[in-house]
Amino acid sequence: MSDLIRVTLLGIIEGVTEFLPISSTGHLLIAEKFGLGARSDLFNIGIQAGAILAVTLIYWKRIWQLLTQWRDATNRDYLLKLAVAFLITAVLGLIAVKMGFKLPETVTPVAWALVIGGVWMIAAERLAARQPDRTEVTWKVAILVGIAQMVAGIFPGLSRSASTIFAAMLFGTSNRAAATEFAFLVGIPTMYAATGYELLKVVKGGGAAHEDWTALALGFVVSAIVAFIAVKWLLGYIRTHTFTPFAIYRIAFGVALLLLVPAGG
Template sequence: MGDLINAIIMGIVEGLTEFLPVSSTGHLILTAELLNFTGDRAKTFEVVIQFGAVLAVLVLYRKRFVKLLNFKIGNGSGLNALHILLAMAPAGIFAVLLHSLIKDYLFRPQTVLIGLIAGGILMIIADRVKKKPAAEELDDISYKQAFAIGCFQVLSLWPGFSRSGSTISGGMLFGTSQKAAAEFTFIVSVPIMAGASGIDLLKSREFLTLSDLPLFLIGLLAAFIVGMIAVVTFINMMKKIKLSWFAYYRFALAALFSFIIL
């Protein structure tokens, strides 16, 4: 029963934080420490529940993804497959080259705290020096902006930095609105997360057992349900609040956990 409760808690944390600029990886690492839910089995579980968050975006933006399959590219075509490829390329290349290094040295509470603080500082900078949006809506994002957002996504390879925090900040610094950058981040996150999680799952297949199937499914379902709620809520929030508010939350979280785990 203890593991099932842990699965629900971890699934909720994943779904709630994956698309907020607060670092889902950081929250999962810190939550796992508090629950004492660690080890190879727990790490494999964390990989599995990320698919729940991916599924949430696929369901909510299903019409967008169907449109992307047309591979219509060119001026006036709105968001298309080339935007996604340009945004994926930088982080994808670095992830392949540095995968082992990141997993071995950065997935620990101390580095997460550094990422939370550094990412928060970036978000405050983006809020204060952002350009007047040239891209108010998702379909207004240019290829140059897509690539710039992709370059900022590289920062999210450091656990605690946050994929959405990095990419939304990058979008704002290069002339997109908060809302457009957030929606673009959600869509780009699907192939990135699916690919990264798929690689991790393949490497961790020896820790997958039939007896753990209920545990993994419950966590995945919790991440999916909460993820759908979080995405819709966050998009509405982006119309009303500043990115800096999430930065202050990150600072408070880092301070709290520095006392608990360090």
């Protein structure tokens, strides 16, 4: 398999999995260990940036509305809640990084995270279905979404999107579309900040000097295009469907990995 094909496949995997509730970190790790090969930190940052750009473009009208009409009380309240969720993630995330608190990115813990996350999603979906349909984002939701993002960041395989969407749905914003929008809008500045932080570390460490920029550019473009299509599809899908099929996929995939991979692999 040529290197450009490997790069294209990694870009596709990142684009599909970054915002779907199935864990991009877990899928990229597994893809690298089972045939596509490990890439540089800068490459992984680059393809993630492509996915972030895609979701930014999808929500650009909503973002523009919030920023230009912030004097409106409803928009200002929503912006403040986005800011609080982002700050909670940033502060707790930096503390976790400084303390070195992160599970090893090996297949077994990722597989368990996929299974546990899938079971939790099914239970959470049923609990949320019993609540009245609410689109309002409360302060409790904003705080818990911020915490959920941080937790997903240090446990590979949990999925940032799954953690934040279901935190919102369970604790006040039971409407799937409203919960997903808030989770994704919080994720945009969070992921840009995380990408910038990691990029700075790579550049300072001299990792950029030996980078394959052609591969990085290809991965970025592929990831952006695929993520745009995937998120557009997801936003339409959840209007009339539950997240349960994603949960079943996570459980099946995680169990398969636990059966196929030696303990600790």
